Amino acid sequence: MSIQLDGLNKRFADFAAVDDVSLEILDGELFVLLGPSGSGKSTVLRIIAGLIQPDAGRVRLHGRDVTRLPPQARNVGMVFQNYSLFRHMTVGENIEFGLEVRRVARPARRARRDELLELIDMAGLGDRYPAQLSGGQMQRVAVARALAFDPSVLLLDEPFGALDVRIRSQLRRSLKRIQRHMAVTTVLVTHDQDEAFELADRIGVIDHGRLLEVGSPEQLYRRPRTEFVARFLGNAVLLNGRLDAGVVRLGALELGRAGGLDEEGDSDSGVAVMLRPEDLAVASRREALDAPTMGPALVRAVEFRGALARLEVDLEPPPGVRSLDADFGAAAIPIEVVMLPSELERDPVRAGARAWLGVRAYHVLPRTVRQVQLCVHEAFQQRALAGVLRRMGEMENLALRVLGLGDTAERASEQLERARAAAPPGRRWDFEARVGADWLDESLRDLPRGNVDLVVTQAEAPDVADRLARLAPIPVLILKGARASMERALLCTAAGEPGKLDVVVGARLVRRLRARATLLHVVRASGEPAAASDLVLRHLEMGANTLRGQGIDCDTKVRHGDVVSEILAEATAGEYDLIVVGGHLAGGRRGEAERDLAALVAAAADRSVLVVRGPLP
Amino acid sequence: MPEPAPRARLKLRRPPPPREWPWAKWLIVGTVLSYLGVLVLWPLLAVLRGAFAEGLGPFAMVFTDPVVLRAFGLTVGIALIAVTVNGVFGLIIAWVLVRDSFPGRALLNGVIDLPFVVSPVIVGYMVLLLFGRDGWLTPLANALGTRVAFALPGMVLATVFVTLPFVTRELMPVLREIGTEGEDAAGTLGAGGWTVFRRITLPGVRWGLAYGLVLTLARALGEFGAVLVAGGAVTGRTETATLFIYRSLDERHYTEAYAAAVTLGAVSFAILFGMELVRRRRDASR
Numbered sequence: 001m002s003i004q005l006d007g008l009n010k011r012f013a014d015f016a017a018v019d020d021v022s023l024e025i026l027d028g029e030l031f032v033l034l035g036p037s038g039s040g041k042s043t044v045l046r047i048i049a050g051l052i053q054p055d056a057g058r059v060r061l062h063g064r065d066v067t068r069l070p071p072q073a074r075n076v077g078m079v080f081q082n083y084s085l086f087r088h089m090t091v092g093e094n095i096e097f098g099l100e101v102r103r104v105a106r107p108a109r110r111a112r113r114d115e116l117l118e119l120i121d122m123a124g125l126g127d128r129y130p131a132q133l134s135g136g137q138m139q140r141v142a143v144a145r146a147l148a149f150d151p152s153v154l155l156l157d158e159p160f161g162a163l164d165v166r167i168r169s170q171l172r173r174s175l176k177r178i179q180r181h182m183a184v185t186t187v188l189v190t191h192d193q194d195e196a197f198e199l200a201d202r203i204g205v206i207d208h209g210r211l212l213e214v215g216s217p218e219q220l221y222r223r224p225r226t227e228f229v230a231r232f233l234g235n236a237v238l239l240n241g242r243l244d245a246g247v248v249r250l251g252a253l254e255l256g257r258a259g260g261l262d263e264e265g266d267s268d269s270g271v272a273v274m275l276r277p278e279d280l281a282v283a284s285r286r287e288a289l290d291a292p293t294m295g296p297a298l299v300r301a302v303e304f305r306g307a308l309a310r311l312e313v314d315l316e317p318p319p320g321v322r323s324l325d326a327d328f329g330a331a332a333i334p335i336e337v338v339m340l341p342s343e344l345e346r347d348p349v350r351a352g353a354r355a356w357l358g359v360r361a362y363h364v365l366p367r368t369v370r371q372v373q374l375c376v377h378e379a380f381q382q383r384a385l386a387g388v389l390r391r392m393g394e395m396e397n398l399a400l401r402v403l404g405l406g407d408t409a410e411r412a413s414e415q416l417e418r419a420r421a422a423a424p425p426g427r428r429w430d431f432e433a434r435v436g437a438d439w440l441d442e443s444l445r446d447l448p449r450g451n452v453d454l455v456v457t458q459a460e461a462p463d464v465a466d467r468l469a470r471l472a473p474i475p476v477l478i479l480k481g482a483r484a485s486m487e488r489a490l491l492c493t494a495a496g497e498p499g500k501l502d503v504v505v506g507a508r509l510v511r512r513l514r515a516r517a518t519l520l521h522v523v524r525a526s527g528e529p530a531a532a533s534d535l536v537l538r539h540l541e542m543g544a545n546t547l548r549g550q551g552i553d554c555d556t557k558v559r560h561g562d563v564v565s566e567i568l569a570e571a572t573a574g575e576y577d578l579i580v581v582g583g584h585l586a587g588g589r590r591g592e593a594e595r596d597l598a599a600l601v602a603a604a605a606d607r608s609v610l611v612v613r614g615p616l617p
Numbered sequence: 618m619p620e621p622a623p624r625a626r627l628k629l630r631r632p633p634p635p636r637e638w639p640w641a642k643w644l645i646v647g648t649v650l651s652y653l654g655v656l657v658l659w660p661l662l663a664v665l666r667g668a669f670a671e672g673l674g675p676f677a678m679v680f681t682d683p684v685v686l687r688a689f690g691l692t693v694g695i696a697l698i699a700v701t702v703n704g705v706f707g708l709i710i711a712w713v714l715v716r717d718s719f720p721g722r723a724l725l726n727g728v729i730d731l732p733f734v735v736s737p738v739i740v741g742y743m744v745l746l747l748f749g750r751d752g753w754l755t756p757l758a759n760a761l762g763t764r765v766a767f768a769l770p771g772m773v774l775a776t777v778f779v780t781l782p783f784v785t786r787e788l789m790p791v792l793r794e795i796g797t798e799g800e801d802a803a804g805t806l807g808a809g810g811w812t813v814f815r816r817i818t819l820p821g822v823r824w825g826l827a828y829g830l831v832l833t834l835a836r837a838l839g840e841f842g843a844v845l846v847a848g849g850a851v852t853g854r855t856e857t858a859t860l861f862i863y864r865s866l867d868e869r870h871y872t873e874a875y876a877a878a879v880t881l882g883a884v885s886f887a888i889l890f891g892m893e894l895v896r897r898r899r900d901a902s903r
Contacts, residue, residue, distance in 0.1 A: 051801050071804040084802040088820040097816075098806035149807065 001063070002027050002185035003048065003153055008057035010043055010209075016451075017043045018054065019209035025153075030179055030186045032200035034193060036232070040209035041189045042081075045155050048187065049078045061152050077146030077184075078155045082162060083138045085130040091117075091141050092126030098149035116144040119178060136167045143175065147182055154179070156188040160195060172198050193233050197221075205229045208451075221276075227324065227368045230274045237335050238324040241273035241364065248273065248364050251320035253292060255362055270396050272324055272365050277338035279361040282311055288347050291358035294318065298332070301351050302344070309344050311337040315357055322551050324367075326507055328500040329542035331549035367397040370508075375443040375457035376415045377405045384458050384479050386422040391486070393424030395512050401430040401452070405439035440467055447473055454509070462603040469602035469611045475505050481607045483577050486513045490576040492567050492601070493521045493543065502582035502612045503543045507550045509610060510580070517554040518574065519543050522566040533558070564600045571607060580610045664882065668875035675872040676880075684853050685877065688861040692881075695769075695844070695857065696837035699776045703833050707784025708826065714785070715792040732781045740778050741846025744771045767849040772857070775843035780833045787829030788822055791899075795821040824899030831892045838884060 003025040010018040017040045025031045033041040046052040048059055050071035058067045066074050077098075085094050092113050099109045117123045120140035130138055139159055146154060159175070160168045176199055179186050190196055196203050197217045204214045205228070213220060213229050224230040227238060241250045248255040250273055282299065283289045297313040314332035317323070323333040335357065349355050372392065376385060392400055402423070404416025412433040420431055436442035443457060455472055458479040459465040465478050489510045491503060503519075510517050521536050540556040547554040559566040571579050581598040602609045668675070679685050714726055732740070747754045748765035758765045765771045799821060803813045819826075841859045848855035856864070858881050865874035 049805050051804070071801070072807050072809055074805075075807070076805055078802065078805040080798050080802055082798065084798040086799060086803075086817060086820075097803070097808070101806065101808045101812055145806065 001025070002029070002061065003187065004058075004060040004063075005044070005048070006058040006060070008044065008047060008059070009055045010040075010047065010052065011055055016040075016209045018047065021057070021206070021209070021211045023204060023211060023214065025185060025187060026201075028183045028185055029201045030176070030188065030199055032196040032203045033187060033189045033206055034196045034203050034232075035191060035206035037191055039191075039206045041191075041206045042157055043209075044206070045078075045157055045187060045189050048153070049076050049155055050074050051078075075149070075152050076155060077149070077151030077153070079139070079142045079146050079157065079159050081158045083130075083142035085138055085141060085145070087130050089129075090126060091122070091128050091130070091133070094130070094141060095126070095145045095148050097145060102149055104149075112148055116148055119181065120144050121174070135163050136171055139163065139171060140174065143178060147178070147184065151184065154182075154184045154186040156186065158190055159188065160190070160192070168195075169198070175199070196233075205232060207232075223363055224274065225365055227272055227365065230272070230363075230365060231325070235277050235336050236274050237333065239273045239275065239333070240322050240324060240367075241271045243269050243271045243364070248362070250294070250359075251318040253294060253318070253359075255292065255359065270367050272367050274363045274365060275335070275359060276361075276363075277310070277336040279359065280335065280337040281339060281343070281358040281360055282313060282337050282349050282355045283347050283358065284349055284353070284355055285347075286356045289356055289358035291360040294357040294359050295321075297335070297355055297357040299349055299351055299353050299355050300334075302349060304341060307341075309339050309341045311339065311349065313337060313355065313357060317549060317551075320551075322549060326504045326546055326550050328503065328546050331545040333549070369397045369399045370453045371399050371401065371451060372454045372456060373401045373403060373443075373447075373452045374419070375403045375405060375439065375455065376419045377439040377443075377457070378411070378415065379460070380415070380458045382418065382422070383482075383484075385419060387484055388456060388479065389419065389423050391513070393427055398512075399429070400427070401432065403443065404431065404433040405442050406433075406435060407437050407439075409433065409435050440464065440471070444468075444471055444473070465605075465609070466599045466603035469599040469609070470596055472611065472613060475610060475612045477509070477608065477610045478602055479608045480605060483607060486577045486608075487515050488574065488576045489513070489515045489517045489578040489580060490567070490571055490574065491517055491519045491543070491547075491580040493519065493540070493582070502580060503546050505612045506580035506610060507547050507552060510547070510578075511550050511552050513578075515552075515578065517547050517552050518576070519547070519554060519556045520567065520570055521556075521558050522563045523558060523560045524563065563597055564604065567601055568604055571605065576607065578608045578610060579605055580612065582612050661882075664875055664878050667871060668879040670875075671872055675876045679873050679876045679880075684856070685861060685873075687853055688856045688858050688877075689880075691769075691772075691856070692838055692858040695773055695776050695840075696834055698773050699780050699837040700830050700833050702777050703780055703784050704826070704830050707781070707829060707833075708788060708822075711785045711788035711792055715789055716797070729782050729785050732779050737775070737779050737840060737842035738846055741775050741843040741848075743778075744775050744843075744847040766847065767851070767855060769848075769855070771847040772844045772855060775847040776837050776840050779840055779843050780836045783832040783836065784826065784829035787825050787832065791822045791825035824895060827895045828892065828899050831888060831895055835885060835888045835892070838881065838888070 001024050003023070005021055005023040008018050008021040009016070019040070021044055033044060035041045043052060047054050048061075050066065050069060050073075054067070058065055060066065061074060061076070086097065089097070095113045095116055096109045099112060104112075113126060114123070117126055120143065122137060122140060122144075125133075125137070130141070133141065139162075143154075143156075143159070156175075160171060163171065172195065188199060200217055202214060203217055203220055205212045205220065207228050212226050213224065220229055221233050224233065230236045230238060239250055241248050241255070243249075246257055248257070248271065255273070280294075281289060281291050282297070286293055295316055295318040297315045299311060299313050301312040303310045313335050314330070315335050317331065317333055321333075337357070374388065374392075392398060402416065402419045404412045404414070404419060406412035406415055412435050416431050416433045423429060434442045443455060447455070452474060455474065455476040456479065457468070457476070459468055460480055465480065468476055468478055489506070491506045491510075493502065507517075519540055521540050523533065523536065536558065540558070544554045544556050557570065559570060567579065567581070570576075579601060581601050598611045598613075602611055710729065714722065714729075745766050746752060748758055748771055749755065752766065754765075758770075763770055765774065795818075799817050800813050803817045808816065839859060840857075841863070844850075844855075844857050845860055848857070848860075850856050850860045850864070852864070858877060862874050862877045862881070865871070865877065
């Protein structure tokens with residue numbers, strides 16, 4: 001085993017950059033750490049190199065524990081994102097640097113240098129300075145420099161990131177050749193899935209500091225185990241399926257027995273059905289499909305791409321089927337299909353035509369579990385607490401963390417016990433007591449990154465609701481009032497476009513509550529030109545379509561006047577149980593101080609408010 | 618799919634043609650040239666004329682006079698000490714300010730600029746307050762058997778203080794720009810701390826450092842107020858080149874004053890020239 005990472009953790013000021021990463025990399029393997037920017041992949045690499053100290057966990061290189069050793073003592077070759085060539089040294093001096101500090105005699109250094117220059121196809125260019133090289137040459141010199149002293153492992157941090165797209169694939173092949181030639185265990189970090197596919201023996205996908213899956217490129221592409229990996233590697237549409245006694249269903253369509261999914265015993269549970277473009281087929285007539293029929297679809301575009309033909313179709317969601325990625329503005333599900341041109345020749349399908357969509361292959365994976373944090377404090381009424389716990393007990397794919405909050409350990413655990421007693425049996429939820437002077441600060445601590453999707457708590461007092469609405473970095477559901485039902489939701493948009501985030505996140509909660517929705521837009525009484533109302537209506541309709549695509553019964557409303565008071569008036573008039581407002585809903589006319597409308601609504605409302613803030617999860 | 622909104626046609630007008638003022642350029646160039654002429658060239662010519670009014674004779678006289686030689690030697694000596702001390706400490710201060718974070722960093726960052734805003738005369742006075750008769754640190758100096766006020770150490774101290782910011786302020790942006798990646802790279806290649814500094818960091822900042830040192834040198838050579846107050850301008854003992862020029866003028870020995878001024882001016886001019894060369898190298902190495 002060349003590299004062994006064991007329970008690595010690293011926190012920077014307010015977020016976990018690396019969250020419990022364990023990994024074993026085999027001798028001579030080219031391992032690619034793949035993830036979006038900011039996912040913590042470079043931090044993992046730097047921890048292996050010794051440039052960053054982990055807060056917890058071990059790093060072993062060839063069985064030797066190097067966790068506490070400085071980079072100098074690790075014998076690791078690293079290629080940095082910008083190569084970091086020493087600009088005042090020639091190419092040759094750069095390559096020899098690692099040998100020089102190891103006090104290798106000059107003739108041996110020279111020989112090694114020439115050998116490496118040969119290997120990177122730069123023989124004779126040893127006397128140039130880095131400034132005289134092209135980007136691709138600099139990258140190869142950086143690789144040669146990192147390999148000169150026979151490192152135990154080679155680490156590459158986005159080595160193609162700074163290069164022209166045209167020369168990348170050539171350099172990838174060159175890197176792979178060098179890596180095979182030297183037989184050095186290599187870890188490469190990238191956000192580019194093509195790069196990962198082309199180079200990797202195995203890929204590890206990392207997101208929010210967590211290593212989600214490890215496997216061969218084919219394994220991860222064909223049989224991902226998480227929704228994130230399914231989306232991140234290649235194109236895929238994810239639909240809500242059901243697993244019923246081992247049979248996978250998409251609405252009324254029976255796909256077959258589930259293969260590969262860990263049987264978790266649930267006789268009837270929600271699953272995600274992944275359809276890759278090449279898993280699908282389009283035909284002009286239903287009978288012409290050689291695969292189970294999904295439903296009618298509108299063909300939006302047909303592109304001929306040589307070996308393949310690519311189609312974009314809009315699928316009318318069959319009853320009970322919806323996309324797991326709510327696409328703002330449309331009820332139809334946009335799907336990409338890849339077919340052989342010969343198939344299309346036999347049965348031509350044109351853009352703009354109606355056609356039938358068939359499913360040739362599919363993959364089933366568990367649904368992403370949403371993390372909800374319920375904050376229980378002294379002022380949380382017992383009836384509301386019991387109600388919310390019962391409701392969450394009915395929801396699928398939901399992990400609940402209950403925080404018992406109090407200013408002493410005793411009071412905190414008192415709150416926790418109260419919640420535990422009211423929790424429905426049979427759900428494995430986390431219970432944690434947290435002690436702090438201010439329960440609100442404690443509730444919002446440790447929230448910023450990826451671990452929690454929604455915070456739920458009760459706050460009757462206007463000032464407390466106002467603070468929650470202003471400070472929560474992620475969506476927060478503020479329970480208020482005595483209503484037990486959650487049947488009608490008012491989604492508010494105002495002062496500009498309806499926020500995509502509010503609608504998507506609001507839809508997620510409203511759907512789980514099985515509530516009906518009204519999308520409201522408030523036009524400011526003065527100032528807004530009349531021409532804007534067309535735009536407003538169109539946006540409202542798009543928002544409503546989004547909700548309908550998610551299977552939510554939805555209508556729209558427009559009111560004129562002051563944003564906050566109109567929202568509150570509509571809430572009272574329509575007997576809504578829940579108000580959804582976007583956190584970006586800031587307003588105020590020119591010259592006035594900007595008002596946080598979401599906080600004003602949260603403070604003044606006499607019913608529950610969901611304030612939506614933060615990045616789209 | 619909602620219909621796209623009908624787009625209102627904008628009424629477009631041709632932008633007005635650019636106005637031509639051919640004479641404006643020459644007006645600006647002329648203004649700049651005459652401004653610099655009055656401010657720089659004219660006085661320079663006057664000094665040169667004064668110095669060479671009696672041929673090269675005064676130069677020979679001036680540079681055989683032990684008092685003058687002593688004054689120039691003192692100036693050069695103090696300047697070299699200031700350059701050395703501020704080269705070392707300026708580098709360390711810049712390093713600490715850029716690479717480390719600690720409480721009071723912002724305050725320290727502000728304090729560095731203090732010598733820029735405090736009058737040199739006051740700097741000299743501070744030296745006297747610390748080391749003069751009844752000064753706070755006079756007992757310490759006495760114990761060490763040295764005199765600081767009205768002596769070389771005081772003048773060095775004042776000059777070092779006055780020239781403190783140059784190296785630090787030059788190096789900070791350079792250090793920030795080269796970043797730590799080169800050092801990290803050298804570290805993974807196996808180089809220890811001292812090797813990294815000597816082989817990577819120092820070469821990376823060398824032209825910035827050189828520029829800072831040249832600025833320090835120029836400032837130290839021309840210092841007047843601080844060395845006057847701290848040293849007391851005792852002829853033949855604590856009189857530097859600038860102080861000699863001032864005394865000669867005061868005593869109406871114009872020829873000697875001009876000759877010394879021209880010599881000091883020539884050194885400054887050489888430094889200016891060198892500075893320009895270094896600056897170009899520095900900018901090119903970025």
